[in-house]
Amino acid sequence: xxxxxxxxxxxxxxxxxxxxxxxxxxxxxxxxxxxxxxxxxxxxxxxxxxxxxxxxxxxxxxxxxxxxxxxxxxxxxxxxxxxxxxxxxxxxxxxxxxxxxxxxxxxxxxxxxxxxxxxxxxxx
Numbered sequence: 447x448x449x450x451x452x453x454x455x456x457x458x459x460x461x462x463x464x465x466x467x468x469x470x471x472x473x474x475x476x477x478x479x480x481x482x483x484x485x486x487x488x489x490x491x492x493x494x495x496x497x498x499x500x501x502x503x504x505x506x507x508x509x510x511x512x513x514x515x516x517x518x519x520x521x522x523x524x525x526x527x528x529x530x531x532x533x534x535x536x537x538x539x540x541x542x543x544x545x546x547x548x549x550x551x552x553x554x555x556x557x558x559x560x561x562x563x564x565x566x567x568x569x570x
């Protein structure tokens with residue numbers, strides 16, 4: 447059996463308190479969206495919702511390929527949709543969403559009880 451091991455570099459282990467607190471607030475807001483709001487997970491469904499004009503905020507993991515990231519940013523610029531670059535990997539973003547799989551990008555169509563859309567432009 448092949449096991450995938452995630453190697454943690456010493457520089458990433460020592461995170462400042464500010465980034466850790468910001469990450470926790472994003473994760474808690476994201477968890478609230480998952481419970482009470484509407485969202486789509488994945489690259490193709492994110493692009494579809496941007497094209498349809500349904501999306502309010504896009505969250506992209508930091509290890510998303512550059513071409514894919516720039517394409518999403520371009521679509522968001524045309525549709526005037528906010529983009530937040532999540533500071534963790536796609537594994538971290540999937541965990542923050544409460545899923546057991548990797549999430550490269552996420553589109554929030556209805557925030558529900560969360561104030562994630564109002565708070566993201568200030569932090570990013």
